[in-house]
Amino acid sequence: MSLNEFLWIFYINLFLVLLPAIGLYGMFKKAGVEGWKAFVPFYNVWIMVELAGMKRYWFYLQFIPIVGWFITIAILIDFVKTFGKFSFWEHALTVLVPILYFSYIGYNSIDKYLGAESVHKHKKSTIREWVDAAIFAIVAAGLIRMFVFEAYVIPTPSMERSLLVNDFLFVSKTAYGTRVPNTPLAFPLVHHTFPGIKTKSYLEWIKLPYRRWFAKPVKRNDVVVFNLPVGDTVINDEVNFGSKVTYYDAIQMAGGDRNRIWNDYGDIIITRPVDKRENFIKRAVAVAGDTLEIKNGVVYINGKVNDIPKGVQTNYYLRTKGQPLDYTMLEEEYGIRESLREVSQAPGLGNNVYEIFLTQEQLDIFRKLPYVDSIAPFVSTYSANGPTMGGDVFPNDTAYCKWTLDNFGPLYIPKKGATVQLTPEIYSRYERVIRTYEHNDFEMKDGKFILNGQPATSYTFKMSYYWLMGDNRHNSLDSRYWGFVPEDHVVGKASLIFFSWDGGPRWKRIFRSIK
Incomplete structure (x- = not known):
């Protein structure tokens, strides 16, 4: 942990212990303790631990990074109990507005210090026990989700065949270092919108700068979850726009007329902070400091062919020797279903042609099948007449970057300090x-x-950047369309498939590590 990271944790702890100090002055005096002790950071917590009759190790637990913040809050709650404050709402006020609530307790003439014995004698009702347990579970789950790991489900085929639609996976948020939330005031267990009511689930009253504790760089070919960089501004209509057709795509389709987009959709255009932008999952084919180039669909990193992960699949034109393909057989033997369609004619191939997505392993098998006449890769190129297909790519600069999905770069990936x-x-x-x-x-x-x-x-450059691409190379909205992924947008590393579903459990995929 760097000095800056340590200082940020310390400052938050300091804020928590000094926030109620004005009220603590009065409360300490009621308890027979000299009031000035309320203004001494951390010593005031030691006094509260003693007055509440808590074990002394609670004082030391508050110095555990992140977890310690919640230990401090627990100490504050136990301390107000010594003044007879046992209700849910009294504890909520302790957590939410301690500077006001502690001042009220400390300076009114009604509340008295009852001592630690009053805490031990108090018995909660069954309902209250359940309420407290539920709140603790939500807080604990929220903490784990925010700082340790989170569950995701794959919604699209952009990572096939490495990851399939309805794969449920765990994403490690410690793999690259824990990212401090930019917007800490947020409803737990919800990303950016309350389900069903389309209302923001977070407040921007407090905005924290980018910090990552125990930071480690993304490694080449890692499967990474990240916040969509072009999701900073969104046309908030998930059916027609959202992350499928971004705000910047809409402007480009309108011929660059930004005013037209605002006139048409201004009422539903919103902005989002980094940590509340849409989550995407892709593979880091290039990392900070690399030079990336794609030639005829083959990815080169620093002049060398990049290692091709086993699940990467590419679009091919397959021509048979006249007989139609048996769709049922292809699905049962090779799992090929949605990626297969017949085309009337393909360039240079004639009839009996099918468009099919294949991994390298499948390609080697299909080339040997007796009913297959030829297989040719789909490759988008740039000619004097423009791109054959797949030319609407980053950085949309036809003067200097005549690039397509399959012929792209060379492009340097920025590295911090370069x-x-x-x-x-x-x-x-x-x-x-x-x-x-x-x-x-x-x-x-x-x-x-x-x-x-x-x-x-x-x-x-002030930050490092990454180049993320889907394993389903011709069916993926990725860096080739919107460019670099900044390090502050990286959420975590996809680590384990814990469940998978396709009309029933995919038993062979459960508890499979992600490579």
Whole structure:
């Protein structure tokens, strides 16, 4: 843990123990303790532990990172019990507004210090026991979800065949270091919207800067969950827009007319902080400092062919020797179903052609089948007439980047501390990084660059970035469409499939590790 990370934890602990100090002054005096002790950080907690008759180890537990915050809150609750405060609402006030509630207890003429014995004598009702247990379970589950691991379900086929639709998996939030929430005031166990009522589940009264405790870099070919970088602004209509057609896609489809989009959808356009943007899952094919290039669908990293994970599948045109394909047999033997369709004619292949998604292992098998005449990869290219297909890709710059899904780059993936020379050729590639993700005023005028009001010829990156792609290479909305994933958008590493469903349990996939 870095010094900055340690200081952030310490400052939050300090805030918790000093927040009720004004009220504690009066409460300590009622308990026969000198009031000045209320203003001494952590010593005031020691006094509360003693007055409440708690074991002394509770004082030391509050110094455990993150968990200690909730230990401090538990100590505050036990302390107010010594003043006869046992109801749910009295404890809620202790947690939510201690500066006001403790001042009320400390300075009114009614409440008296009853001592630790009053706490031990008090018996909760059965209902209260259940309520407290439920609240504890929600808080504990919320903490685990926020800082340790979270369960996800795969909603789309973009990662097939590595991950299938309705695979349920655990994502480790400690694999790359625990990310401190940008918006800590949020309803537990809900991402960004309350189900059914389409209302924000979080408040932006407190916004914390990006911090990651015990930070570790993403490794190449890891399967990563991250917040969608272009999800900062959303047309809040999940049927037609949302993360499927992003706000920036809509502007591009409108010919760049931003005013038109706001006139049509301004009432439902919203912005989201980083940690509340839509969660996506892809594979990190390139990491910070790499140079990525795709040639005819093959990914090259730093000039070498990237290792191809076993589950990666690509689009092919398969021509038979005249007989139709047996769909039932292909599904039973190879699990090929939704990725198969017949096309009337494919370029250069003629008739009896099918479009099919295959892994490398399946491709080797299909090439040997007696009824298969030929298999040709689907490859999008750029010609004098424009892209054959798949040309609407990042950074949408036809002057300098005539790229497609299958022929892309070379492109340098920014690394924290690395410097690039600013040229018109690379402006579109790093403009969003410099302006949006790293919060600078940045523009190009007449081939010259203005950074935060000053002329600039180079830029040094403040964060590291990653390049995420789906294993279903021709059916994935990924970095090829919207660019880099900043390190502060990384949620965690997909680690284990704990359940899988397709009309019934997929028993062979349960408790399978993710590679």
